[in-house]
Amino acid sequence: MQQWELRAAFARALSDMYGREVPAYQTLLQVSAEVNADVLAKHGADAQRLGSIDRVTAERHGAIRVGTPEELRQVGQIFAGFGMHPVGFYDLRDASSSAVPVVSTAFRPLDADELARNPFRVFTSVLVTDDRRFFDADLQARLETFLGRRELFPPRVLELAARAEAAGGLDGDEADELVAGATACFALSREPIDRSWYDELSRISAVAADIGGVASTHINHLTPRVLDIDELYRRMTDLGVTMIDEIQGPPAWEGPDVLLRQTSFRALAEPRVFTDGPGELRVRFGEVEARGIALTADGRALYDRMLAEVDTRRASTGRPRAEVAAEVWRESLPPTEGALDHAGLGAFTYRATPDAAARLSTLLAARGADDPAAGAAPATAGHTLVRGHPQLDVHALVSAGVAVREPIVYEDFLPRSAAGIFQSNLSDAGRRDDALTGTARDAGWLSDALGRDVADPIVRNDELTRASLQALNLEIS
Ligand code: OOG
Ligand code: NI
Structure with a gap:
């Protein structure tokens, strides 16, 4: 199995497991599929402008939370086996009024064709145990001792993932073993929870307790993609599911959909085993999202x-x-x-139309031979697309039907929305002592901890735009 097939199988296995664990997720999947079918019926090909219906139907993002840099490095290895790489750095410690002592990245495919085959991504957070606003020295020490003793990821799963990464895939039985083994790492554990330890952490931060109060990790939510999130919100509400107050991210409006809109509902309490008897915890939730066009740095x-x-x-x-x-x-x-493209605000790629050559000659004939820069240096991508015609930028080529513009989908997350999702699902805001200073964390720290480069999503999209201009230049020159 190639990496994308492994990734698709992993996403499916996690989705099946989460559906068994959290029944409301099944309802969400069903309503999402209905909304998507309705949008497709109403808008046809336009509905698929930001991804084929096959991609969108299978599309999920998950969220997990780990406790230490070492656990982060290991989970990075597992995801690498599935062709998922760290992209973006999110610091959620200040983005929320609740105590969320984590920094995060998202593991996802990088290349456009890999994304088109299966875009599965996992928002991954790591606890900042040395941030004094949340944990004093004594608690930090006990927390790190607890985390240091647990093993989240069996060596065999790490080994198979490393081989899948190196070889770009795995054969039959080992492929199945990797998918099953990796999925099992994220199942809700039945191991007894020490109630006093869990409660001590909860008083500081429910997120800290969810990460460091138990000996395992779990998939925290799994999010389908929907083509009309306002409609989904209405239908879930009609079914009696209480959604959070608002849709996070950009508002509903008549213009182009950009970035990411998300909404969620609180999961029900789930039975869990504690050292002093049965109990319940309410830590997982349902979320749904609609993706729009990526933006440039501007x-x-x-x-x-x-x-x-x-x-x-x-x-x-x-x-x-x-x-x-x-x-x-x-x-x-x-x-x-x-207009978004003209203003340099949206991220797009461009490609030649089938009759680009004919349209270009018509365009050049209409312009005449009086181009002031005719005879200038040969075209270089991103500057002069048509030799000798520096005024003919890509927008002019699009207007003349020489090229078409295609939006780059936003494949990432938004720190404010992520903080809102964390926050709206906590029963208790926890404590953060803002008189103390937090520990510095940035993308460099994250990539050292992972032992892998963390890609910058805006730079990545810029590269895609440039590469498409270069290809267009070659085709028409
Ligand atoms: C992650 C919350 C962020 C999103 O979609 O923005 C997130 C978590 O709850 O661990 O998943
Ligand atoms: Ni999410």
Whole structure:
């Protein structure tokens, strides 16, 4: 089995397991499939502009949480076996008013064809045990001792994953063994939980207790992708499922969908075994998401400014977030894909149309031979696309039908939304002593801990754009 087949099998196995563990997830899958079928019937090919229906139907993201840099390194090895690489750095310690003492990355395929085959991704958080705002020296020491004694990932699973990474896949029986072994690492454990230890951590942070209060990890949620999240929200609510108050991320509006919109519902309490008898914990939840167009660095900076503007207007007026956000969006964001591209805010690739050559000659004939730069240096990608015609940028080629523009889907996460998802599912805000200073963490720390490069999603998309321009240049020159 090739890596993408291993990845697809892993995502399916986790989904089957999570469906058995959390029945509400099955309802969510069913409603998502219905919404997607309805959107497809209504909008046809347009509905598949941001991913084929096969991709979207199988698409999931999961979330897991680990306790130490070593556990992070190991889980990075497991995901590497499935062709999933660390992308992005998220610091959730300050992004939330609740105590969420973690930093995170997402493991996912990097290449466009790998994403198209199966885009399974896992949002992965690691506890920051030495952050004094949450843990004093004594608790830090006990926490690290507890974490140091547990083994989350059996050596055999790590070994198979390393081989799958090196060989780009695995044969029959070993492939099955890796998928089953890796899936089992994320099952809810039946091992007894020490109630006083769990409670001690819970008083500081429910997330810390979920990570460091038990001897295992588990898949925390598994999220399907839906083509109309507002409709999904309505239908789940009609079925009696209490969703969180709002959809996280960009608002509903008439313009292009950008980045990521997510919403969730709290999971029911699940029976768990404690050292002093049976009990229950309410740690897992359901989440659903809709993906839009990725933004460039400029687009992302604008998004962050728009978020701040929404906060300011809400603070002074108290109006609902969705309404204020839609208003700010209309004022700030271009209303069409083309305008988003012209403004350099959206991430796109370009490719030649089947009749590019004929259309280009028509275009050049219409422009005449008086191009001021005719005879200039040969084209270089990203600058002059058509030899001797520096004014003919990619937008002009798109307008003339020489090239088509294709949006790059946002494949990543949003720190604010992630913090909102964490927060809305906690019963207790926990404690953070802001008089003390936190420990510095950044993408460099994360990549040292992992022993792997952490890719920057904006840089990655830039590379995709550039590569497409280079290919277009070759085709038409
Ligand atoms: C992760 C929360 C973040 C998302 O979709 O933004 C997340 C967690 O609860 O461990 O999954
Ligand atoms: Ni999530």
